Amino acid sequence: MSFSIAPAGVKPFRLTFWKVVFLSLMAAGLYATFIRFTRGLGASTHLTDQFPWGIWISFDVLCGVMLAAGGFTLTAAVHILNIKRMHSIIRPTILTAFLGYVLVCMALMYDLGKPYNIWHPLIMRNPHSVMFEVAYCVMLYTAVLALEFSPVVLERFNLQRPLKLVRTILIPLVICGVILSTLHQSSLGTLYLIVPEKLHPFWYSPLLPVFFFLSAIAVGLAMTIFESSMSAKHFGLQLELPVLQELGRVLVVVLGLYAILRFEDLARRGVLKLTVQPGYEMYLFWLEMLLALILPLLLLVQPRVRSNPVGLYWSAVLVVLGFITNRMNVSITGFEGSTGVRYFPKWSELAVTGMIIAAGFALFGLAVKYLPIFPKEHATEVAAEVSAELAAPEAVLQNAGD
């Protein structure tokens, strides 16, 4: 593999370093967990009556769900649109999505004031509530993802009968998954439709559900590129470059569409003039635009960049960081003006988030080691080391959280 993300250092030392990083993240996270569940939200977060939703909602839930969007994007492409070339990357993508949703559910247990009541939406229904829809979609889609992922486990243990059953219902399952994702990704935007006066006009728009859905597709594609590139590097696999190039092409279209809609919407609401008035919100708005739209579009429209693994990789990273900034802006920056308070997460909030991300990388590594995730030639390296090594980019993600 000619392409590398970080300079290849002396191997044993590097592995030890990332192991230490991984273990300290876990330790800090567990200590924060202890504080959260013995002393409550007040002691473990910087949440206040003015700022009831913090990073556990903004990053762990909003971004977590968004980062898992590759699952429905790719299953739709492979199973519905019948694009066979992409079949080789579908398993790691479904794994990412499944882990993503499991971790979102885990994060919710921290954020909910009374997590033991998390099952209440099952029997206490309020169909007027977007949160109710979100609850059902998370639940059902996690189940769908578990089933979509199950063939990997069933193959591993050679359970032919259930395997056949899952394959029989695969297409209806995929269709359910795509519909649930469409509803769910967009409804995270719909959540904020009810606060027209509280959310800054850069981010409040009647089109919020559309923006959340479109950006989820963009991030789904970008995450697939990101995670395929990472896997190729760390597990010594053949990089599926032609497939990733095609994803890059689609990504340009989705980003372009999003950019047009977003600016047309700003113009129609008469907010465009605010984008040139210097201020806190204005800077974060342009940071979002730069990372999510301007730079990736400038890069990806060039066939030269799209055909280059490094160019593709960094464009994907920009898109992911850009839309993480978007979710943070919608759920945190956009509220700071109307509430009159600045929110910055407490160390324990960051520690829990860091632990959850680290757990995600570790679980991915373990799954790759023990399950047939990658087609045939999948490397049988020591997963614990690999997973610890994979924990590297989480520092990047965490910084983006602010």
Next chain:
Amino acid sequence: MSKALLYDSTVCIGCKQCEQACASQNKLPYDDTIAAEESQSAHKLTVVLTRGDKFMRRLCMNCKDPSCASVCPVGALQKTAAGPVTYDPSKCMGCRYCMVACPFSVPKYEWGKLFPKVQKCTMCPDRVAAGKQTACAEACPTGATKFGEREELIAEARQRIRESPGKYVEHIYGLEEVGGTSVLLLSAVPFETFGYRSNISKDPLPMLTYQVLSRIPEFVPLGGMMLGGIWWITHRREEVTLAEGRKPDTATKNGRKS
């Protein structure tokens, strides 16, 4: 019809007896320190604000079409026909969407507790159901806070404004805000002085989310049919291609639908 509170800040003397009555009604502590607090919180559901010689109460507006009840996934918050917006802590799972959604930022949270509740004025639902007035209205020595039928209180507020030109801001706060509230306010100075927002919509906010949510029942079957259709077309195309190349394999599954 539905009950409401009319608070006329020009009659208020700032004695804070409503605060005290509210605390004892809701079994919350009340002392001089709490009396001095100038903001609503999980232990202070109503507050009398002082700006110079002007006073203003803040409490839950008990909206006619409340955002909090609309967003609560488990229906812990409910608008009753009698007027109060009630809260059932045993249903609540603590998602705090009500706090985010409330246009008046009223619901507060017991951040210090391990198993916290949302706290807000619920307009004394038990008292109202028993035909009594709210604790704050009963305690008010000057009649600044008055309990009654919403329609009658609106007529009375209009009359007070009409009879004393120049005394009031020509606005009944809560008459039209977010589609109307069960707490109506009169003031001699602009409501913004006391943090009441003036940019509030005249339409009930729950419509904003419901007009999206209500499309779901038609979206699901339509989306399912569309995706199933695309699946059928793309796979049929593949079969045809195969058939043209080789001998057709008739025993395939093109009849299967989602």
